[in-house]
Amino acid sequence: MLYIVLVLVLAALGLLVAALITANSLWAWISIGLSIVAGLLLVFDWLRRRKKRAAEAGAESDSESEETDAEDSEEVEDSTPAGKSDADDEKKSEDAEQTVLMPAAGELGDADETPEPQRNGDPGEEKSDPADVAIVSELETEVVVVDEYPRYHVTSCAWLESRDTIPLGIGEARQLGFTPCALCTPDADIAGQHRDKTKADS
Structure with missing residues (x-):
């Protein structure tokens, strides 16, 4: 062009x-x-x-x-x-x-039977006697909790195995919303020890 x-x-x-x-x-x-x-x-x-x-x-x-x-x-x-x-x-x-945090059927049926530890979650909640609850709520006896689990345990609890634990007073643990383990029954155990100690002192 x-x-x-x-x-x-x-x-x-x-x-x-x-x-x-x-x-x-x-x-x-x-x-x-x-x-x-x-x-x-x-x-x-x-x-x-x-x-x-x-x-x-x-x-x-x-x-x-x-x-x-x-x-x-x-x-x-x-x-x-x-x-x-x-x-x-x-x-x-x-x-x-x-699901695993829910109590097993055996735990609901008979409180005297010791439930098997649940491997994937926390054991069920101990059905504490009201008298035991009244005693332990006033005590500062040491129990242990595991992060992200709702139960507190005695240190000898079989469920703890090698888990990392956090020590707390039992009264403080209850105030924070933790509930007793059905496997090691800390309320009955600690309340019984307290009664025995009180009898011995008196």
Whole structure:
């Protein structure tokens, strides 16, 4: 296109020179017409190039948008199952912990039977005699608790095994909301020791 415009400009220039030399106005008008045509071709070429650039820019933008959407989709697919799986595992773990914290059927039936320790959670709650509760609530005899479990135990409790324990006074443990272990029966044990000691002192 530019080559054609250049030829037309040179032809118009040649005709203009010829018109000046021969004093013929026809050559001058033809030169003007060729110049106008060359100008129109330049404008047309500029508009065509501009439209082409806009189309290419739009195509690149669409391509980048599609790539971004594809990457976002892949990230969502990669992250969603893992997050969902973690949430499901956590919920199952909480459900399991709540289940094992419930007293076993044997504990509800007969308070005199010693329940088996539950490996995955805390043993059931001791059914303390009200008289024992009244005694131990006033004492500061040391018991132990395990973080994130609701029971308190005597230090010799078989359920403790190798778990990390926290020592507390029994009265303080009850005030904090801990309840006695059904396996080692700390209320009955400590209240009995206190009665024996009181009798011996008297």
